[in-house]
Amino acid sequence: MLELAAVILDRLRAGRRIAVVTVTGVARSAPRGVGSSMAVADDGEVIGSISGGCVEGDAIVLARTVLATGRAQAAGFGFDDEAAFAAGLACGGRIDVLAYEVRAGDDVARAALERAAADRPVAVGLVLQGDAAGRILPVPDGPAVLALAHAPRPRLILLGAGEHAAALCRVGAAAGFAVTVCDVWETLITPERFPDAAERVVGDPAEYLRGEAGDRVDARTAVCVLTHDTRLDVPAIATALALPVGFVGALGARRTIARRAELLRAAGVEDADLARLHSPLGLDLGGASPDEVALSALAEIVQSRHGGTGRPLRDGQGPLHGTLGTAPAGPDAACALGEGRPAWT
Structure with a gap:
């Protein structure tokens, strides 16, 4: 439900009027995990997907x-035997779902949708059984x-605004x-070049990381240094690490990388930290x-x-989607029944 917040x-x-169909259980393999949702409006509009078709x-x-x-x-889709495979989920698994109406007058549901649409963290409970099935709980x-649960989108910080950064x-x-996207050249940081950026920052990349960005990064943040200028990328990498x-x-x-490693060591970066650098x-x-490199x-x-x-x-063995169904595959996560703790916390 929360992944469709803005549209709902x-x-x-x-x-x-909107009805939402949410995946509540997955057996074996499925295209999408527990908590994934699609919605259907009373005028026939279909929003999102729960199985890829x-x-x-x-x-x-x-x-x-x-x-x-x-x-x-409530319903279940998919089959448990090979004879029925062709008529069921293409992945050969099974999903259980709950369909329920999300009402405009439901203050709990509306508040949760508004937080998710604003990319703010939120967690709610969906009752699956009994007379209250489909009700949204604040806890x-x-x-x-x-x-x-919905977690804010993970951050990707691009230092340098060349063609590779745009891609x-x-x-x-x-x-x-x-x-x-952060770069020292204002002429490169434009909405036309970076229409999809959440933020465009003109300034020194290392100073940006030490200041504003340093207060908002976490383990879900990726930093990519794309400046192609040793004067900028060495302090930026040292700060990021x-x-x-x-x-x-x-x-x-590779020659640039070897020289950069020498400069980073000279700047006090330990080998253990250099080992974290993907370069x-x-x-x-x-x-x-540029698109292929991106x-x-x-x-x-x-x-x-x-x-x-x-x-x-x-070349592998076992489920294609790993732990899909028991852990979130994106910012919108779901927990097992009764656990009550969103997996992204």
Whole structure:
């Protein structure tokens, strides 16, 4: 529900009635995890997805039933045997869902949606059983309650505003990061070049990290140094490595990287901290254009964040989505029944 907050609020304000279908359980494998939601408006509009297409038709029928009856509806989709595989979830798993109406007059639901739409942290409980099924609770705890949570988007700080930064801003924002771009050249930091940036900062990258950004970074923050100027990137990297961020990367040829490492050691950076630096930045995808380099860099950020192997999925064994269904796959997270503690806290 919270992942669709902005759109749901818009439709409620327009006088539409909205039914939401939320995944409450996953068996084996599924395209999306527990807490994922789609919504259906009373005018037939469908918002979001819970399976990538294979059960959306049944989910829409379920949502329309809720709008017609005013009562929450639970259901399960998918199959448990190979003979029925072709007619079920393409991934071969099963999902359980609850469909319920989100009402404009529900103060708890509305407040939660407003916080999520503003990218602020919020957690609520969704009652799954009994006469209160579908009710949104202000406290995400209790028996047969699914805890839904929204965390602010993870931050991606780009230091340098060249073409590689512009490309990485595009793909990073599309992947759900709140992107900040910082450069000393005001002519490069423009809305036209960085329309997807959450922040555009003109200033010295290291000073920016030491000041404003240093108060707002955490383990979900990635910093990428793209300045191509040793005078700027050495102090920026040294500052970034001293912050509690989850990822620090820097572009550069191998000769540049070796020289930069010498300068960083001379500046007092310990080898243990240098080992945290991802440079050359990116996974080996073979591309060379700014967009391809950006995709390579983002792939390494995501791989590092989630602990992936970086190998082709066809070379692996077991579930494709790891712990999907028991841990959040993004800023909107869900807990197991009754646990009451959002996984992102």
